[in-house]
Amino acid sequence: MRNGIVLVLLWPAAAFGDDLPAGAALRLGGTRFRAGAEVAELHFSADGSELISRSPVDDARTRTIHWNPATGQPLAATIETRRPGSRVRWSAATIPDSTRGIAIGDDGVPVVRDFALEKDVVRLIGHFARVSAVAVSPDGRRIATASVDGLIRVWDAATFRPLFEPAGHTAAVKSLEVSPDGRTLLTAAADRTVRIWDLASGRQRRAFSIPDGSHPAFTADGAAVRIPGPTGDEIRDLVTGLQITSPMPRFRESLPLVKFAMRYVGIAAALSPDRRTVAIARHDGTIELWETASCQVRRTLPGHGAPCRDLAFTPDGTRLISASTDHSVLVWPVRIRDVQLAAAVRRETDAGKLWNAMAYGQGPQSYAAMARLAADPPAAAAMARFCLKPGSAANPIADARAVELLEAIGTPQALRLLRDLAEWEEDGPRRREASAALNRLGGLPYRRDGIRTIGGTQP
Secondary structure, three states: OOOOOEOOOOOOOOOOOOOOOOOOOEEEOOOOOEOOOOOOEEEEOOOOOOEEEEEEOOOOEEEEEEEOOOOOOEEEEEEEEOOOOOOOOOOOEEOOOOOEEEEEOOOOOEEEEEOOOOEEEEEOOOOOOOEEEEEEOOOOOEEEEEEOOOEEEEEEOOOOOEOOOOOOOOOOEEEEEEOOOOOEEEEEEOOOEEEEEEOOOOOEEEEEEOOOOOOOEEOOOOOEEEEEEOOEEEEEEOOOOOEEEEEEOOOOOOOOHHHHHHHHOOOOEEEOOOOOEEEEEOOOOOEEEEEOOOOEEEEEEOOOOOOEEEEEEOOOOOEEEEEEOOOOEEEEEOOHHHOOOOHHHHHOOEHHHHHHHHHHOOHHHHHHHHHHHHOOHHHHHHHHHHHOOOOOOOOHHHHHHHHHHHHHHOOHHHHHHHHHHHHHOOOOHHHHHHHHHHHHOOOOOEOOOOOEOEOOEOO
16 A cells, blocks of 8 residues: 555456447447448348358458348357368359249449349349348348448348338448537438438437438537538438538538548548547557557557448547448447446555556556546545645646546535645646646546636636
8 A cells, every 4th residue: 555545456347248349338329230331142041041241351260150030140250261272252142942043233233133034023122231141041031242341131022022121221331520518419421311310319310311422410509400412401400300501512621630531541530629638540440549649559449340431429429420331330438437347446545646647558458457546536536636735746648647637526625726736836738738638537626725717817
């Protein structure tokens, strides 16, 4: 024990749902029958109880997924090594006990064809992207089709109606935006739709068609969505869904340079509102949270298991939202207290040891120690008071982490220390960090005589 400060033990955090990656709190859109990549091969099991898809991971590996054909839920997934020189090719699938079969037309649409009569019976319209594989169940009652964007659909072979309607987007989600009040999410996808979601419940509120290549966005008040088109902008009300203005000519706005550059090279990025964290999506789908003060990775999120196309923080910075080629959107809690701690860190009660790890440790070690301290606000505030005495030697990275911890716990003791740092420290990183934290918390610095200060001067 150091400095006489001891932390209480933590109970383990509750586990997330089985269908979510570790660390994610909510999924917007469906994952049923979403392979996450081009489906190169599709077939039913011998008894028809499973539908098996194969998608290339890279030049040497293939992902095989076993699906429940009735529900669309994945039953198992494996990564297999592709044999040298092997290549999967699709072929027309015949319907048992009939003269019909399924073929893929030149335009990429699957066609039910009667080979005896030499004519097409029906075109199965339901994929946005080109269909890359087809299959028929052994009893001839179901048809399965899969496309290059990873969507799988199952059809009734007698009526040619889909047996399952996919939820949410049916193609890769390309961009997203959070409304100014942080309650609503806008997503745009390659299926030429923009969808509006409630971030609290994950429910879809509205969906609108958009022109190819359009980049929709919220209006300034967040009450409507602006849809750019070839002749001008169309504005749709989020409550009624009605068009509230005629298309208006507009000048094309350019994306911020950094975000444009990231998209150009195939990597998504976002800066948190407090500018402490940069989220970067890697090509393998994982998402890294970088600390701007130290340029170190603090935390890695498992991602979608498929490439990520866009990232955005909510206005309050408590959640990160990712859009993926798997047709869905994930919501990630990213507050300090949302970090899942290892058992050894949860059991640690030496506040001094944790403080040193937070202030001087590398990214993941530092962030875990900060999260453990944040779980016991009185002990964390006492350690901060001891280590951040006004006038003490400054360390930009350690000071930034300490102020972040005080802002996260937000107790009266923490606020008093932040005000002391903002008032009595000489102008420097520590003072600026403390002042910025107070402004985000909604409390401007106070002098010790009780006079509220604005911009460092008495009103």
